[in-house]
Amino acid sequence: MDAYxxxxxxxxxxxxxxxxxxxxxxLVRQGGDVTLLLTQDGVLGAVADSSxxxxxYLGAGGALWVDAFSLRRRGVAEEDVEPRARLVDMDxxxxxxxxxxxxxxxx
Amino acid sequence: xxxxxPHSDVMLKILGAPHQDDLVTSALRLTRALLDQDARVQVWTxxxxxxxxxxxxGADKPLDPADHRARHPSTAAVxxxxxxxxxxxxxxxxxxxxxxxxxxxEQIPGVRTRPPSRFWEHVRATDKVLALGVx
Amino acid sequence: MADSRSTLLIxxxxxxxxVETQFSDELYFVRAxxxxxxxxxxxxxxxxxxxxxxxxxxxxxxxxxxxxLPLADPRRSLRAxxxxxxxxxxEEAGLALFGASAATRLIPDVRLVVRDDDGPDWSAxxxxxxx
Numbered sequence: 001m002d003a004y005x006x007x008x009x010x011x012x013x014x015x016x017x018x019x020x021x022x023x024x025x026x027l028v029r030q031g032g033d034v035t036l037l038l039t040q041d042g043v044l045g046a047v048a049d050s051s052x053x054x055x056x057y058l059g060a061g062g063a064l065w066v067d068a069f070s071l072r073r074r075g076v077a078e079e080d081v082e083p084r085a086r087l088v089d090m091d092x093x094x095x096x097x098x099x100x101x102x103x104x105x106x107x
Numbered sequence: 108x109x110x111x112x113p114h115s116d117v118m119l120k121i122l123g124a125p126h127q128d129d130l131v132t133s134a135l136r137l138t139r140a141l142l143d144q145d146a147r148v149q150v151w152t153x154x155x156x157x158x159x160x161x162x163x164x165g166a167d168k169p170l171d172p173a174d175h176r177a178r179h180p181s182t183a184a185v186x187x188x189x190x191x192x193x194x195x196x197x198x199x200x201x202x203x204x205x206x207x208x209x210x211x212x213e214q215i216p217g218v219r220t221r222p223p224s225r226f227w228e229h230v231r232a233t234d235k236v237l238a239l240g241v242x
Numbered sequence: 243m244a245d246s247r248s249t250l251l252i253x254x255x256x257x258x259x260x261v262e263t264q265f266s267d268e269l270y271f272v273r274a275x276x277x278x279x280x281x282x283x284x285x286x287x288x289x290x291x292x293x294x295x296x297x298x299x300x301x302x303x304x305x306x307x308x309x310x311l312p313l314a315d316p317r318r319s320l321r322a323x324x325x326x327x328x329x330x331x332x333e334e335a336g337l338a339l340f341g342a343s344a345a346t347r348l349i350p351d352v353r354l355v356v357r358d359d360d361g362p363d364w365s366a367x368x369x370x371x372x373x
Contacts, residue, residue: 103235
């Protein structure tokens, strides 16, 4: 099974962000082991109900990580975050990135 | 003996410009996290990211007129400290063309300037590449 | 020489390089403009409205040699602006980006703009600059 770490760094209104979540959806539907990490302004996409496309991705079985440091810097309260998201730090990201065979894509 | 690119577990290819978003902060956080997990890391910068390690930056940011006593390290100093702390497992490379094009031909000690024609040697010397940002 | 004409500065973009800016974030420069004799008011829109949220201290990530990465703190700059008496507005529509609770967690003295008409009146300023 192909494994991916897709990293979205731009906010929901940023160029191509929604499209990138669409890429994540497609990879999940193709059977990939996909983790979508939202970092920097990308964490705004983790605000509950802010992104229908993200709902599609989660519904298809994709994993959603949210960078806790970026979240705190931007003032988003954990209670306002999509419940299916897992808050992570860079140690978690590094561990996943080091997985043999994993492909990582930053947007 | 001919120098060859040391093998790395991860290459971070940084293209995005400083002062636009938190790309540089994220790259440094990730670099540190990878090093903490004993990974070997190489960073290749292109475009405006080559200015992060410009010798012209010196060790300090310009003084804060509101607080002359405080010293704030330049990005070059922050990165230089990281290189000094991990000399065997962290290597920082700068694209020579981009550095010249962005008026940053002189780089801090510990950073190696490389011709763009050698870029793929660096890619072949790593297990995976994460490309951060666009020019 | 002090400029008695007034300026509305509108800030939309946020988080423009924490390591690169450190103390010199965009709100620091707003304060500098104010202190250099300009009469400025500030409107935070879009992603920059997040600066108006009272987050409390956010621990910095580690750097080298046991130190932390030196990072900007734009909310410190915002508090300094407010302490100087500079009017600062934040649009509720922008705060919605940061979750349903964001508008209830503002830094004291930030003025909430609920409807467009509640915010600073552009016609009252000599200059309106996006900053």
